[in-house]
Amino acid sequence: MITVTFFFYKKYFFVKEAEKIISPKINEDIGSKDIENIIEKFKYEVQLIDNGNFEINAKSSTIINIDNIEIISMNNVEAIITDNKDRRIEIKSNEANFNTESNDVSFFGNVKVNYLKNLILSNKLDFDYEYNTITIYENIVYKGNYGTIKADNIKIDLTDKNMKIFMDNQNDKVKIINNN
Secondary structure, X not given: OHHXXXXXXXXHOOOOHHHHHHHHHHHHHHHHOOOOEEEEEEEEEEEOOOOOEEEEEXXXXXXXXXXXXXXXXXXXXXXXXXXXXXOEEEEEEEEEEEEOOOOOEEEEEEEEEEEOOEEEEEEEEEEEOOOOEEEEEEXXXXXXXXXXXXXXXXXXXXXOOOEEEEOOOOOOOOEEEEOO
């Protein structure tokens, strides 16, 4: 009777020591860590509201999860926004963050924008997919055929192609340097 009870207990109730140690650690790790994925040569394309196109490329990217939203953190980034008349805005930066839920992108670090033979340099640029706008800010230098402009902000509406150049403080003035 003791032998039968021993084998019955061992078969149905006894848990191996290795299982006791390993199982809880695996479950704790899965619940507490965000899983990161590295992507080499990332490319993403999306149609814009006005039948334009937005394409973004990065040499390397990491997918991170913040508040249940996937953010793609990119390095060595190039983006091209093309409107329905084939006009292009080319954006380059050291880094960018792409929100996969909203399709918004924040570029930062040595931002360069080429637009209709104009060059805009800044520290940061935000592309808002819902409102179809680009906001460029921090240490802006705008170089065009007619001169150079230094300002705090440039906002480009991609739908009506209007551009606003302005300062953070209303008392400050936008600096315009004529090439002539």
